[in-house]
Amino acid sequence: MLIFELSRPGRKNPSQAPASQPEADDIPAHLRRAGKPLLPEVSEMDAVRHYTRLSQKNFSIDTHFYPLGSCTMKYNPRGAHQMAMLPQFLARHPLAPETTGQGVLACLFELQEMLKDVTGMAGVSLTPMAGAQGEFAGVAMIRAYHAARDDTARTEMLVPDAAHGTNPASAVMCGYTIKEIPTDRDGNVDLAALRAAVGPQTAGLMLTNPSTLGVFEQNIQEMQKIVHEAGGLLYYDGANLNAILGRVKPGDMGFDVIHVNLHKTFSTPHGGGGPGSGPVGVSERLLPFLPVPIVAHDNGRYRLVTEKDLPQSIGHLSAFQGNTGILLRAYAYARMLGGEGMRRVADYATLNANYLMAELKKAGFDIAFPQRRASHEFIVTLKSLKEQTGVSAMDVAKRLLDKGFHAPTTYFPMLVPECLLIEPTETESKQTLDAFVAALKEVLDEAHANPELVKTAPHTMPVRRLDDVKAARELDLTWKAPAA
Amino acid sequence: MPFIPHTEEDIQSMLKAIGTDSIENLFDEIPPALRADKLEHVPEAMNEMAIGRLMQERAEQDGRYLNFIGAGAYEHHIPAAVWQIAGRGEFYSAYTPYQAEASQGTLQLLYEFQTMMASLTGMDVSNASMYDGASALAEAVLMAVRAHKSSRRILVPACVHPIWQQVADALVKNQGIELVPVPYCTGGGDAVAESLKRFEGGDFAALVIQQPNFFGVLEEVDELTNWAHAHNMLVIGAVNPVSLGLLKAPGQWGGRGADIAVGEGQPLGAPLSSGGPYFGFLCCKQALARQMPGRMVGRTVDLDGKTGYCLTLQAREQHIRRAKATSNICTNQGLMATTAAIHLSLLGQSGLERVAAACHANTRLLVEQACLIAGVERVFSEPFFHEAVLTFDMPVADVLRAMEAQGILGGLDLTPYYPELGNALLVCATETKTAEDIRKFVENLERIVSRHNSGPACTRLKPTATSKW
Numbered sequence: 041m042l043i044f045e046l047s048r049p050g051r052k053n054p055s056q057a058p059a060s061q062p063e064a065d066d067i068p069a070h071l072r073r074a075g076k077p078l079l080p081e082v083s084e085m086d087a088v089r090h091y092t093r094l095s096q097k098n099f100s101i102d103t104h105f106y107p108l109g110s111c112t113m114k115y116n117p118r119g120a121h122q123m124a125m126l127p128q129f130l131a132r133h134p135l136a137p138e139t140t141g142q143g144v145l146a147c148l149f150e151l152q153e154m155l156k157d158v159t160g161m162a163g164v165s166l167t168p169m170a171g172a173q174g175e176f177a178g179v180a181m182i183r184a185y186h187a188a189r190d191d192t193a194r195t196e197m198l199v200p201d202a203a204h205g206t207n208p209a210s211a212v213m214c215g216y217t218i219k220e221i222p223t224d225r226d227g228n229v230d231l232a233a234l235r236a237a238v239g240p241q242t243a244g245l246m247l248t249n250p251s252t253l254g255v256f257e258q259n260i261q262e263m264q265k266i267v268h269e270a271g272g273l274l275y276y277d278g279a280n281l282n283a284i285l286g287r288v289k290p291g292d293m294g295f296d297v298i299h300v301n302l303h304k305t306f307s308t309p310h311g312g313g314g315p316g317s318g319p320v321g322v323s324e325r326l327l328p329f330l331p332v333p334i335v336a337h338d339n340g341r342y343r344l345v346t347e348k349d350l351p352q353s354i355g356h357l358s359a360f361q362g363n364t365g366i367l368l369r370a371y372a373y374a375r376m377l378g379g380e381g382m383r384r385v386a387d388y389a390t391l392n393a394n395y396l397m398a399e400l401k402k403a404g405f406d407i408a409f410p411q412r413r414a415s416h417e418f419i420v421t422l423k424s425l426k427e428q429t430g431v432s433a434m435d436v437a438k439r440l441l442d443k444g445f446h447a448p449t450t451y452f453p454m455l456v457p458e459c460l461l462i463e464p465t466e467t468e469s470k471q472t473l474d475a476f477v478a479a480l481k482e483v484l485d486e487a488h489a490n491p492e493l494v495k496t497a498p499h500t501m502p503v504r505r506l507d508d509v510k511a512a513r514e515l516d517l518t519w520k521a522p523a524a
Numbered sequence: 525m526p527f528i529p530h531t532e533e534d535i536q537s538m539l540k541a542i543g544t545d546s547i548e549n550l551f552d553e554i555p556p557a558l559r560a561d562k563l564e565h566v567p568e569a570m571n572e573m574a575i576g577r578l579m580q581e582r583a584e585q586d587g588r589y590l591n592f593i594g595a596g597a598y599e600h601h602i603p604a605a606v607w608q609i610a611g612r613g614e615f616y617s618a619y620t621p622y623q624a625e626a627s628q629g630t631l632q633l634l635y636e637f638q639t640m641m642a643s644l645t646g647m648d649v650s651n652a653s654m655y656d657g658a659s660a661l662a663e664a665v666l667m668a669v670r671a672h673k674s675s676r677r678i679l680v681p682a683c684v685h686p687i688w689q690q691v692a693d694a695l696v697k698n699q700g701i702e703l704v705p706v707p708y709c710t711g712g713g714d715a716v717a718e719s720l721k722r723f724e725g726g727d728f729a730a731l732v733i734q735q736p737n738f739f740g741v742l743e744e745v746d747e748l749t750n751w752a753h754a755h756n757m758l759v760i761g762a763v764n765p766v767s768l769g770l771l772k773a774p775g776q777w778g779g780r781g782a783d784i785a786v787g788e789g790q791p792l793g794a795p796l797s798s799g800g801p802y803f804g805f806l807c808c809k810q811a812l813a814r815q816m817p818g819r820m821v822g823r824t825v826d827l828d829g830k831t832g833y834c835l836t837l838q839a840r841e842q843h844i845r846r847a848k849a850t851s852n853i854c855t856n857q858g859l860m861a862t863t864a865a866i867h868l869s870l871l872g873q874s875g876l877e878r879v880a881a882a883c884h885a886n887t888r889l890l891v892e893q894a895c896l897i898a899g900v901e902r903v904f905s906e907p908f909f910h911e912a913v914l915t916f917d918m919p920v921a922d923v924l925r926a927m928e929a930q931g932i933l934g935g936l937d938l939t940p941y942y943p944e945l946g947n948a949l950l951v952c953a954t955e956t957k958t959a960e961d962i963r964k965f966v967e968n969l970e971r972i973v974s975r976h977n978s979g980p981a982c983t984r985l986k987p988t989a990t991s992k993w
Contacts, residue, residue, distance in 0.1 A: 041630070041867050042635075042636060042639075043636050044636070044639065045863075046799070048856055051872070052872060052875065053603075053870055053871070053872065053875060056601070056603045056870045057872055057874070057875035057878040057879060058872065058878050058879060058955045059937075060554065060882070061877070061878045061881045061882070062881050062884075062885035064770055064880075064881050064884050064885070065741065065773070066769065066888065066907055067907055067909065068742075068907060070746060070772075071744075071745065071771060071772055071773050071907070072770060072771060072772060072776065073768065073770055073773060073776075074772065074776060074916075076643045076873045076877075077640070077643045077768065077769075077773070077873060077876070078639060078640070078643035079640055079643070079644075079868050079869070079871070079872050079873045079876060080868075080869045080872060081575035081872045081873060081874075082869060083874065084603070084605060084870060087605065087866060087870050088605050088609065088753070089526040089634065090869070091609045091865075091866050092609060092612070093608065093631075094628075094629035094633050095612045095614035095615050095631075095634055096614060097627075097628040097629035098614040098615065098618045098621075098627055098628070098630055099614075099618065099623070099626040099627065099919060100613050100614045100615070100616070100617040100618040100619075100628070101613070101617035101618075101875065102613025102614065102616070102617045103613060103614060103656075103698065104626075106619060108619060109620060110729075113529055113619060114527070116616070116617050116793075117527065118571075118576070118891075119572040119576060119609065121616070121785065122576070122930065123576055124797075125607070126579060126580060126583040127583070127588070128584060128586045128587060128588055129582035129583050129586070129797060129798070130751075130795035130796065130797050131588050131589075131591070131795070131796060132586055132796060132797065132798045133591050133593045133597060133599070133796045133798075133933065134597050134797075134798050134799030135593050135595055135597070136589065136591070136798075136933050137924070137928060137933070137934050139928070140589060140928070140933070141702055141798060142582075142585055142586065143581070143582030143583055143584070143585035143586040144582065144583075144586055144798050146582055147579065147582060149887070151602075152933060153565050154563075154565060154566045155561050157564055157566055158563060158566065160560070167993055169655040169656065169659070169800065169801075169857075170655065170847070170853070170854065170855040170856070171854065171855060172842070172853055172854045173659070173853075175852065176695070176852060178701075180694070180698060182580060183698060191630065191819035192609060194659045196868075204842075204843070204854075205841075205842035205843040205844065205846045205849065205854075206842050206843075206854050206945075207854050208846045208847035209842035209845075209846060209847060209849040209851065210852040211847070212700075212847050212848075212849075212852075213695070213699065213851070213852050214698045215698035215699050215700065217580070218846075218847045219715075220849065228771075228855075231578070242869070248649040255553070256553050258553055258555070260558070261555060261557075261631075262556075269898055270927055280755070284554070286560065286563050286566075287551060287560060288554060288558050288560055289560045289561060292558055292560065292905035293558055302635075303855065306738075307527075308598070309616045309617050309723075309859065310617065310618060310620065310858075311615070311616060311617075311618070311857075311859025311862070312615055312618040312619070312620065312627070312630035312634075312858040312859060313619075313620040313621065313652065313706065313819060313855060313856055313857075313858030313859075314620075314653070314801075314855040314856045314857045314858045314859065315655075315800070315801035315855075315856075315857045315860060316855035316861060319570070331694075343770035343952040348597050348733070354693070354694055355690055355693065355694030355913050356658070356668065356690045356691045356694055357640075357686060357691060357694060357695070358648075358655060358658055358659060358799070358800065359596055359597075359656050359658040359685070359687050359691060359693060359788065360597065360656075360687075360799025360800060361798060361799040361800065362642075362799065362800055363796075363800040363801040364797055364798040364799050364800050364801075365795075365797045365800060365801050366800070366801055367822075372575050372579060374566065375567065375569070375570050375575045376526050376569060376570060376572065376575055377526055377527075377569055378566060378567060378568045378569025378570070379562065379563035379567070379568065379569075380528075380568070380569065381525070381526050381564070381569050382563060382566060383528075384525055384528055387547045387550075388525075388528045388530060388547075388923050390547070390550045390551065391530075391535070391539070391542075391550060392538075392548050394542045394550050395541055395542055396544070398541050398542045398991045399541060400903055401867060404569050404820075413550055413552065414555065417724055431549075431848055436642040436821075437623070438623075441625060441626045445617065446619070446623060446626060447623050447626075452843070457720075459888065466528050467526070467527050467528065468528070468529070469529040469530065469534070470530065470534040470537070470538055478883035497826065498625045499627070501625035501626055501825040502625070502628045503624075503625055503628055503830055503831075503832035504625070504826040504828055504830070505625065505825040505826060505827050506624050506824050506825070506826050506832045506833075506834045507824045507825055507827075508824065508834050508836065509827070510824045510825065511822035511823070511824035511834050511836040512836050512837055512838075512839075513915060514824075515649075515813060515822060515836070515837070516822055516823040516824070517635075517638050517642075517648075517650070517813070517821070517822055517823075518635075518638050518639040518642045518643070518648070518650065519635070519636070519639045519648045519823075519838075520611065521660050
């Protein structure tokens with residue numbers, strides 16, 4: 041039942057509206073709305089019940105284990121939520137004078153400082169509103185850097201084939217063409233191919249390390265030399281920062297720019313698809329190009345650095361200051377962890393991933409890179425299962441839902457056939473991981489004994505498998521009231 | 525260990541299962557030279573009580589002001605149920621609904637959200653949210669350029685939100701797209717078809733029309749829309765969703781309606797929160813649906829023919845299409861779309877209209893009363909909605925500083941953005957302001973301005989005016 045179907049003409053919530061409706065008689069008739077918008081007319085209780093019931097049809101971290109590779113679905117501390125929702129923080133207008141925001145700016149400044157430290161970068165801007173916008177900011181800074189040096193022949197961005205789709209898409213939004221670099225048998229970027237690809241046209245390389253294959257790029261020092269010697273810059277996609285938090289600083293690996301997904305590594309909520317937050321950090325040479333505003337602390341006062349202070353900035357990426365409320369959550373989380381706690385994140389995320397990989401191997405699953413250590417995630421390939429039983433990675437993923445576990449990431453990265461990319465995160469206990477192994481083992485047994493059961497899963501969700509071909513062909517994106 | 529549940533026994537048995545004897549060994553593929561020793565600038569851990577106290581102190585330090593600033597972010601009442609439901613773990617801590625069968629709650633809600641936004645804007649379709657209004661405008665510009673095919677230039681009146689213009693420029697310029705400024709009418713404060721005449725004969729992909737514009741002034745949207753369509757341009761309408769309770773929806777503008785409607789969704793359930801998180805909305809006509817950036821939810825059926833919802837047209841998106849995607853956007857502002865859907869359900873048709881009318885009446889009252897003070901004038905003559913520009917014969921910064929001392933944030937100083945307007949202030953009074961609040965604003969303004977003019981306050985009232993109090 042849709043909220044619109046609960047609607048009854050004339051039903052109102054007077055307690056949620058102003059007491060009277062003054063005439064707007066100074067607004068000319070031809071500028072006024074003709075006809076009412078299709079908004080529900082329901083009681084407050086109807087709405088509360090409807091949306092509470094909808095919420096119950098979701099999996100979430102608060103209710104289920106979510107081993108989604110490259111998504112870092114760790115626990116989102118409730119305390120951080122409460123602190124970001126303090127009434128004074130919520131009430132502050134983004135254009136209010138800095139004198140009225142010294143408290144919030146202090147939190148943001150300290151978050152910048154902590155992020156500089158963990159990334160090994162010289163400066164940080166918190167404004168990008170998600171990872172992809174952080175990527176855009178990073179690549180735009182690389183472009184601005186080359187342009188400032190009149191080095192305008194650099195038109196190409198190098199992206200490994202295992203990269204997230206956002207990497208090539210962000211580089212294209214910055215006006216670059218993409219050259220893909222293949223992966224070698226051990227899951228590293230193919231060095232020979234990289235050497236052959238670089239040249240005076242190279243603007244830079246975008247790299248995720250550990251990569252989306254769940255392994256640490258062992259040749260990173262050599263790679264950075266190749267790219268830098270060709271005059272390109274190195275971009276670090278922080279999607280997998282959780283694996284090395286506090287243990288390796290991307291700046292020490294030679295990266296010039298990084299974005300951090302606070303909604304992954306710093307435990308801010310995913311919210312069913314955002315808001316995220318993707319602060320960028322840069323090395324010395326990119327400092328003049330950082331997006332504004334940035335928080336500065338001078339003479340004992342916090343203030344916003346704007347394009348007036350930073351004339352070469354790539355500019356504003358949002359109307360105001362990015363997703364401030366998310367930044368406050370990340371700040372609270374970072375302070376609860378402390379420096380030691382951050383290193384422990386990497387330690388236990390890695391321990392959990394390697395344990396899960398070892399246990400799944402014992403349970404009969406094929407590991408994509410068994411010769412390698414897992415970082416904070418690893419890949420299982422179900423290619424042989426598919427060949428033997430016809431059961432695909434997608435089928436296994438759907439059957440896991442029936443067992444009370446969210447599916448791992450499926451069919452990404454695209455170079456491993458029938459893959460499950462599994463990331464347990466540090467916040468899960470051994471007992472949960474053991475239960476997950478048992479569930480996957482059950483699905484494996486079912487795939488052999490009764491493949492139809494798995495191919496038609498899920499069986500216990502609010503709906504069975506959905507027809508997404510129909511959804512795309514017979515596009516139905518909005519509800520229309522049935523003709524009376 | 526904060527947020528790590530492992531016992532010593534767990535750790536030992538896990539290491540044993542892996543076949544190693546320390547966690548340190550798990551990092552043995554990382555070159556030793558790259559391993560960091562210590563984080564120098566991350567302080568020691570605090571527990572929830574301690575950090576809670578610190579943040580409480582900082583929040584209290586910022587305090588609360590009587591706020592009359594709008595300029596793209598508006599203070600509205602948010603029903604308690606909005607955040608209590610959006611804060612439920614099942615919404616708050618869920619991932620993007622890629623596993624549709626385990627995400628029907630979020631998906632159905634987003635389908636409802638899309639329906640509400642499309643209907644509010646008078647468009648056929650909506651996506652599931654963008655980052656904010658400014659970045660949504662940038663995405664609309666990219667869409668228009670894709671759809672138009674021949675031109676990479678967009679006409680943008682100077683009375684469109686100046687920061688949105690900067691954001692759009694920052695986000696599209698690297699693709700060789702040019703935002704061409706159109707001057708606003710200095711008398712009316714609007715973009716007029718007259719000033720657009722000089723662009724006739726040029727090839728432009730779209731005209732941006734903000735309604736109400738940054739000054740709060742109402743644009744002649746029908747005339748502008750028809751002009752743009754007559755000159756082979758698309759129309760991008762940038763609108764305040766609350767205003768649409770009263771004002772003509774972009775889909776109703778002119779003979780054919782705007783082609784794309786975008787806006788800042790913050791007034792629908794998002795607290796001001798120093799700038800975010802908010803959300804952008806992006807709606808368009810059916811013909812442009814496949815040019816949309818970002819996530820969209822479609823209604824379909826399951827194996828049994830039962831209605832269900834899933835993300836659709838994913839072949840437009842970066843995780844499938846990579847370099848050829850319509851945008852790089854991935855994570856959007858899902859939770860804020862959630863709050864908007866709940867917010868709009870609680871307000872309903874009549875509630876939204878009432879909020880819009882109350883905001884407008886309050887601003888109107890404030891402007892009328894303020895203009896009774898000698899030396900205070902309304903700048904533009906055209907009708908306005910919900911926000912207006914006042915000028916003074918003294919620097920706005922001085923006025924605002926004196927007001928701040930009285931606990932009032934008096935509006936936005938336009939001097940840095942529009943120096944040609946002189947001492948101009950953009951002011952807004954939403955439905956959250958009572959008559960008493962407005963009286964406080966006006967009395968303080970009068971005191972500040974009259975002290976500056978150093979005449980007795982009582983003689984400075986204009987004799988013809990009548991008070992509404």
